[in-house]
Amino acid sequence: MNLVNIAKHLLYLPEREFSNEGSRTSADEIVASEQLFEVLKSFKDSRFSELDVYQTLDFDDEYDETTDKEEGTDEEESLDDTDDFDENQQQNIYNHFTLEEMEEIVEWVDQHPNYKFTTIKHRFQKVKHPIYITRFREYIRKNGTRFEKLEKIKQFMWDEFYVKRAVEKEAVHDTDLELFAIQKARELKWDNFIVSESFLTRFKKKNRISSRRYNKIITRASSIRKVCTLEGI
Structure with missing residues (x-):
């Protein structure tokens, strides 16, 4: 391929698409x-090129969990405070929360031990009283086998994701995470x-995993074949 011809047409495309504003070239533009x-040079001596655009889940180095920045320092509140709690509400708790929801809430509370109950209640609006957390812990403890299995599934998902992205450099999608979990x-x-x-959303958020888009140029070098004749044989 003629790189000069490619460069000329490449210049023509943005001039046609955007106004040709005369300005001094900045350092970033250089x-x-x-x-x-460098990308253009990869087309030299190639007979076929294509742009592979793909998305993958990846490690999010700039993850910013803004919703978790609320501070719980205004007053002391105990999550084990049982004052003014109607014990008849205990069965009501189990009827309105799934085990998965209880596990999510307890996990979040344990990750933020200094947060006051008003912050917890604001985040999980169905939690009406501090003793809910205590009841959740009791229920999870009784169903510990399920909880332990869930933790093993999450760990396996993370291990497989890490190997695929960090070691093998392969693209990973939500469907892959789902397959890891089911496996x-x-x-x-x-x-x-x-x-x-x-x-899946909670798993990605906890492990700071986000979706990213990548562009990859694929070129194939032209083969140079020698022509042989039967003359002189």
Whole structure:
């Protein structure tokens, strides 16, 4: 391929698409052009090129959990305070929360031990009283086998994700995370385990995983074949 012809047409495209504003070239623009030139050189001696655009889940180094920045320092509140709590509400708790919801709430509370109850209540509006947390812990303890299996599934998902992205450099999607979870659940004899959208969302948020888009140029070098004749044989 003729790189000069490619560069000329590449210049024509932005001039046609955008106004040709005369301005001094900045340092950032020079760096960008040098990077583009390196890409352009990859087309030399190639007969076929394509742009592979793909999305993958990746480690989010700039993760900012803004919703978790509320401070709980205004007053002391105990999550074990049982004053003014009607014990008849205990069964009502179990009727309005799934085990997965209880696990999510307790996990979040344990991650933020200094947060006051008003902050917890604001985040989880169905939690009406501090003793709810105590009841959740009791219920989870009685169903510990399920909880332990869930933790093993999450750990397996993370291990597989890390290997795929950090070691093998492969693209990973939500469907892959779902397959990892189901694979481990089957291994643990949890045949009716279902990967919900909320489960995946919480897993990605906890492990700071986000979706990113990548562009990759694929070129194939032209083969140079020698022509042989039968003359002189």
